[in-house]
Amino acid sequence: MEARSTPRITCTYLNSYVGKNVTVVGKVVQLRGDEAVIDADGNITAHLDRDSHLSAGNAVQLIGKVLPDLSIKVLTSMDLGTDVDYNLSNTVVEIAHQHKSIFQYDA
Amino acid sequence: MASYGGGYTKTSYGAQGGDDGGGFMGASQQGSQAGGSKSYSDDSLRPVTIKQLVDCEEAYPGADLGIDGVPITQVTLVGQVRTANPQATNVTYQLDDGTALMDVKKWVDAEKSDDDNNADPKFAPGTYVRVWGRLKSFNGKKHVGAHFIRAIDDFNEVNYHLLEATYSHLYFTKGVPQQQANGGDAGGDSMFVDNGYAGTNAAAAGTSGAGNEKLAGCTRNARVMYDFINNSPGGNEGLHLNQIASGTGLSVRDVLSAADELLGNGVVYTTIDDETWAILDY
Numbered sequence: 093m094e095a096r097s098t099p100r101i102t103c104t105y106l107n108s109y110v111g112k113n114v115t116v117v118g119k120v121v122q123l124r125g126d127e128a129v130i131d132a133d134g135n136i137t138a139h140l141d142r143d144s145h146l147s148a149g150n151a152v153q154l155i156g157k158v159l160p161d162l163s164i165k166v167l168t169s170m171d172l173g174t175d176v177d178y179n180l181s182n183t184v185v186e187i188a189h190q191h192k193s194i195f196q197y198d199a
Numbered sequence: 200m201a202s203y204g205g206g207y208t209k210t211s212y213g214a215q216g217g218d219d220g221g222g223f224m225g226a227s228q229q230g231s232q233a234g235g236s237k238s239y240s241d242d243s244l245r246p247v248t249i250k251q252l253v254d255c256e257e258a259y260p261g262a263d264l265g266i267d268g269v270p271i272t273q274v275t276l277v278g279q280v281r282t283a284n285p286q287a288t289n290v291t292y293q294l295d296d297g298t299a300l301m302d303v304k305k306w307v308d309a310e311k312s313d314d315d316n317n318a319d320p321k322f323a324p325g326t327y328v329r330v331w332g333r334l335k336s337f338n339g340k341k342h343v344g345a346h347f348i349r350a351i352d353d354f355n356e357v358n359y360h361l362l363e364a365t366y367s368h369l370y371f372t373k374g375v376p377q378q379q380a381n382g383g384d385a386g387g388d389s390m391f392v393d394n395g396y397a398g399t400n401a402a403a404a405g406t407s408g409a410g411n412e413k414l415a416g417c418t419r420n421a422r423v424m425y426d427f428i429n430n431s432p433g434g435n436e437g438l439h440l441n442q443i444a445s446g447t448g449l450s451v452r453d454v455l456s457a458a459d460e461l462l463g464n465g466v467v468y469t470t471i472d473d474e475t476w477a478i479l480d481y
Binding site: 096097098099100115117151153155168170172173175176177180181183184187188191194195196197 | 279355
């Protein structure tokens, strides 16, 4: 319907997506007020919005914009609990980048 | 609607399916679907990403919608609900799986009045859901007519689905992985065939298994065509385009492109004319 993707990425792909909206699945390592550190194959700093309710140690899905300093400004977040296979998530990111034709538009 | 006779017969099947209110609308509004795929025996259930659905186009006007050159019938997808929009006859959800956005309509069956069938949206924005349904095209705008929607409890299912969609994409574009190709078509559907099993199976399959090795990297259509020629009795003249098309159920167009592919790989050669092929054994 709409040609708009929020590609799934991990820490290693941040560089390639500055200024773009992305999806990150990772583990909440640290919460500091309106900032959080998320581990998605490496630590990412996320600037949370007011509606974000994260808990340290849980998995979280963030959708947000990659800022020039490689932190993420969160647009929406979703708590995923504790039963998330991070290896699987990271593998999906790799696979999605190998087969971009079915996963993302070049914006 | 009365003028769509063909659509009606199709509908009665869908109606037996209970919740399939969507089948009626699709069949009566979309001539291309009703005309193209009459047989439910051709149906398959394909896992897809939303981007694949957004990108898919008719090969020619009036043709079935297809992905990777294969017509799609039923599809399954996962996505996060962005908006839920209840209407008189259906609930329209906008789903986002990170690859694109797509409208999914769940039709409400007025005959039933239980909880499952009122027009109140059951899935709040933000929820991950899995949808089974059919891709419909209406006034040039695509949506998925959902047969069934359920919430996803385990987030890993989202990742699993994306991998499964990739697997089917690769299966249709590049063919069965080499290791499984050795085991013949029987092993093709399973991701869990180990080397030992594939090996014994190849021995049992004999010539067919050996032939498939040459088909590594071929599309599904090319494989179907190869198998058909391989399994047909006959002399050195091979088979004509029309025989292959009618025998395999592929369109003439698909057979021609499959033949190009097989020719390019040196697996078949043309015999009495340019539209007759035989398998090249050496």
